[in-house]
Amino acid sequence: MDRMSQQQDQPTVPADLPQPARRLGRRVAALGMLAVVGAGLAGAWAWRKDIADDIIADQLHKLGLPATYRIVRIGPSEQVIRNLVIGDPKHPDLTIEELRVATRLTWGWPGIGRITVVRPRLFGALHQGKLSLGALDKALASGGGDKDHPLPDLDVAVVDGRALIESDYGRLAAKLTGAGGLRGGFGGELAVVSPRLAVDGCETGLATLYGKLSISGERPRFKGPLRTGGVTCRARDLQLAASGMQLDVVLDRRLDGGEGRLGLEGGALRIAGNRLAALTGSGRFTYRGEALNANFKAAARDVATSQARIGELGFDGRMRSSHGLARFDLEGDIGGKRLAIGESVDSLLAKAVQSGEGTLAAPLARQFRTALARETRASTLSANLVLRRGQEGLTLVVPRGNLHGTSGASLLTLSRVQAQFGAETDSGRRPVVTGNFASGGQGLPQISGRMESDARGRLALQVAMPEYAAGDSRLAVPHLALTQSPDGAMRFAGEARLSGALPGGAAKGLVLPVDGRWGADGALAVWNACTKIGFDSLAFANLTLERRSLQVCPAPGGAILRSRGSGLDIALGVPNLDVSGRLGQTPIRIASGPLGYAQLAGRPGALTAKGIDVALGPADAPSRFQLARLDAQVGKDIGGTFDEADIGLAAVPLDLRQTAGNWRYAGGILTIDRARFTLVDRQAVPRFQPLIARDGSLRLENNVITAQAVMREPSSDHEVVRADIVHDLGKTSGHADLSVAGITFDKNLQAEALSPLLLGIVSDLRGSLHGTGRIDWNERGVTSTGRFSSDGLDFAAAFGPVKGLSGDVVFTDLLGFVTAPDQQLRIASVNPGIEVNDGVVGFQMEPGYLLRINGAKWPFMSGTLTLDPATMRIGASETRHYKLNVRGLDAATFVQHLELTNINASGVFDGEVPIVFDEQGGRIVDGYLASRDPGGNVSYLGALTYKDLSAMGNFAFGALKSVDYKHMEIGLNGSISGDILTRIAFDGLSQGSSADKNFLTRQVAKLPIRFIVKIKAPFFSLFGSMRSLYDPTYLTDPRTLGIPNQLPAQGQLSNDPNSIRPAPATIQPPVSENNP
Secondary structure, three states, X not given: OHHHHHHHHOOOOOOOOOHHHHHHHHHHHHHHHHHHHHHHHHHHHHOHHHHHHHHHHHHHHHHOOOEEEEEEEEOOOEEEEEEEEEEOOOOEEEEEEEEEEEEEEEOOEEEEEEEEEEEEEEXXXXXXXXXXXXXXXXXXXXOOOOOOOOOOOOEEEEEEEEEEEEEOOOEEEEEEEEEEEOOEEEEEEEEEEEOOOEEOOEEEOOEEEEEEEEEEOOEEEEEEEEEEOOEEEOOOOEEEOOEEEEEEEEEOOOOOOEEEEEEXXXXXXXXXXXXXXXXXXXXXXXXXXXXXXXEEEEEEEEEEOOOEEEEEEEEEEEEEEEOOOOEEEEEEEEEEEEEEEOHHHHHHHHHHHHHOOOOOHHHHHHHXXXXXXXXXXXXXXXXXXXXXXXXXXEEEEEEEEEEEOOOOOEEEEEEEEEEEOOOHHHOOOOOEEEEEEEEOOOOOOOEEEEEEEOOOOOEEEEEEEEEEEEOOEEEEEEEEEEEEOOOOOEEEEEEEEEEEEEOOEEEEEEEEEEEEEEOOOOOEEEOOOOEEEEEOEXXXXXXXXXXXXXXXXXXXXXXXXXXOOOOEEEEEEEOOEEEEEEEOOEEEEEEEOOEEEEEXXXXXXXXXXXXXXXXXXXXXXXEEEEEEEEEEEEOOOEEEEEEEEEEEOOOOOEEEEEEEEEEEEEOOEEEEEEEEEEEEEOOOOOOOOOEEEEEEEEEEEOOEEEEEEEEEOOOOOOEEEEEEEEEEOOOOEEEEEEEEEEEEEEOOEOHHHOOHHHOXXXXXXXXXXXXXXXXXXXXXXXEEEEEEEEEEEEEEEOOEEEEEEEEEEEEEEOOOOEEOOOEEEEEEEEOOOOOEEEEEEEEXXXXXXXXXXXXXXXXXXXXXXXXXXXXXXXXXOOOEEEEEEEEEEEHHXXXXXXXXXXXXXXXXXXXXXXXXEEOOEEEEEEXXXXXXXXXXXXXXXXXXXXXXXXXXXXXXXXXXXXXXXOEEEEEEEEEOOOEEEEEEEEEOOEEOOOOOOOHHHHHHHOOOOEEEEEEEEEHHHHXXXXXXXXXOOOOOOHHHHOOHHHOOOOOOOOOOOOOOOOOOOOOOOHHHHOOO
């Protein structure tokens, strides 16, 4: 080498010079150069520190690094600099306690050897994802290598290197110790620690990174664990227990890629209500050219979400991506054990069982829940999946998948399932799914489905479920077809069949067609045309409808069910109803006119039905419920109004007419309030006049009806009766308690206003009536009882005014007007022309409105007046016969009672007064009164009032003003409402003790005289006429005696052509005038 150098350094000499001369010249030149170099080196060595200082300062200046330092030593083998400070001395970016640079010779030339950095301290900041080292940023940007060799070719040793980075997430402290070539051979240890990191609302505990850092073949490698004391994200409700990850990462020579291994040991993780006990995993990856390739395994233990629980879940797969995660393929196998439903799903099933109690949903859901829990207790999951992301969007493919139950049966099978979620720019598009699935297992429904594409790009799903049964509950979906067009819109059509309990009833063979469209914009429309719903039987409570079908139609141009994303709208109509069946064991038929229902999303629904007609019972004698209109608002509760309803129960001979009110159904309870109706008697001959009610109420709960109403007489608005009703629909039995607090009869309320049967029997009624009654009904019939009382009723009857009618009447058949035997009523007085007081009448009402009078008795003029037993049929046109018996009538008492102050009489009378009532009115037939032996006396005590009598007249009056008789008989005949002919006959006459006696009167007394008097006068004026014989100033107004409209004027004959008109008779029979 030295020789070659010498030859290169010799000057050129001519070739023709002699050889010795050329050699001498070369030596002289070499010696001269050596002398120059030696002199230069000697000078450089003498000024070496100054030279080094200039070079270092010049390089720092070029790098833009403000720095201070102290050169300790510059030697041939090592240069030492201490207290190097870069940046602001008060806040430096880098400090190095000592920097030693060793010199090495390569092929005789000096070069930089190992650079030893003793206790360097680096300070930096990380803000908004950008790292800044202060004054070092510019120097680092220039780099120390080239594109192919980014790491400088240096041998570096770091002794106790430290760094502190202030970041937006927290402080990071690092420590580095190691030595070796940066392009190969470096080995050391790296430790990074942070007491707390906060990133995007999440916080960590103590986080550490520790491991071996080495470089081989210009490829850095780190191997060691990354650990954290836990992660908490309060906003996301996430918490991770202490976890660690083993890293073994090797970077490529250009530092633009790498490869490595990962090992995960995760602690318990909780995200909201989801959790897992532990997460482990391992994998290998490479990242080059913005492409990631990875093979990994992951396993989770005791995974629990609200929807599912998995004892063990694992994934073994691989992933490829490019341009970050803009495009990736993930493929692998999923395995799991003990896959079961989560708490929320189980709770939903439990609620479905609870809320479905009493319906077919409860046993089906209960069986499904029990079987699912049993089959998943030791279940296993295996599936293969591929997840891809590209320009067309996200695609999930499940070539195969199977979930096996404890029994070994396949609970769910998937094959060739693919879901296309669309591109990010198509985020509103509904996923497009294809594939096959099937479900099964012991006690679980068997559902099969297939989705495929047709030639026009539409996807079609066919689903079928054979009958799934639990006890008497059954559900089947024979077919359900779903067709999805390329734009995502879906049409579906099929049928569901179900049998079992329904709320309040049951269905058997209910067939429910399904037809509709679900648009790509989210709009849903179901049943765009009329749909026929059929059933074998349909029962609600104890109502059972037999085999029938109903046609349900949408509104014109619409659908029955419609949704546009803001809720569900419903609009349907039923042209008419015509169904029949049984209510309990009773036949029932329901018919109606149009029925409509409409409901907008978020608002109550509106129901309207017209012309409802319900017939209950045998066809020849049904109970009828007819409603002209029924309206309802359907929300959380159901309620509305009904109008013009007519209700008639066959078992109860009373009807409700023009019924209207408000009704409400909530919590299984039907209530009616503010009800108004008219109660009418259904009999051909009404027993009652119509009564009205308002503010009535009704409650139907647990199949029992309770109702209250106060019924009033329409014209006067007087309260008549208060009714409390209870009816058990299940037992078809009930009762009504009736309470009459007090009916007051006055000019505004008369008896005929309550019952037409009393018309013409009583009038001008005054007083009050009170009592109670009860009506009971069941499958055997109707019974009714009651007790009614009065403290005193006054009224006008055909035979005269009645006052003070009082007592209790007990009814054994209240509706039929049937009483208990021998009812007793007290009569304060009755005045058929002469007042009779303190009587008692016995009677009883028998079926058919037959009034049986058992008799009546009054004290009468110191004797008695009795009525013989008789009958009359109320409301019937018939001839009625009555007979009054007089026993022991005292003439003196009689005269005193008539207030005949100028007349004195004596004698005791007996007799009978037969009375006949028919269509022409009432009349006395052959009535009589006869005196008892030995007769009596009639005398006039007052002065003569007739001033125009002749002397003979005055003489005659004086002679006859006192007459004794041995026998007197009074005959009565004639119309009660017209004239009565009274014939009074005296036998065995003689002058009384107060009469004027003389020769003539004594001669006359020896003759046999019979004295006959006839009086023709209205019945109610008869006894006044007798007084008027002696006192012409006494006249009685018949209107004071009752029934004024039926009485003719005083002295006027009856207008009735059929009334009894006795033949005219003279006062004295002709035989008397022919006697000498």
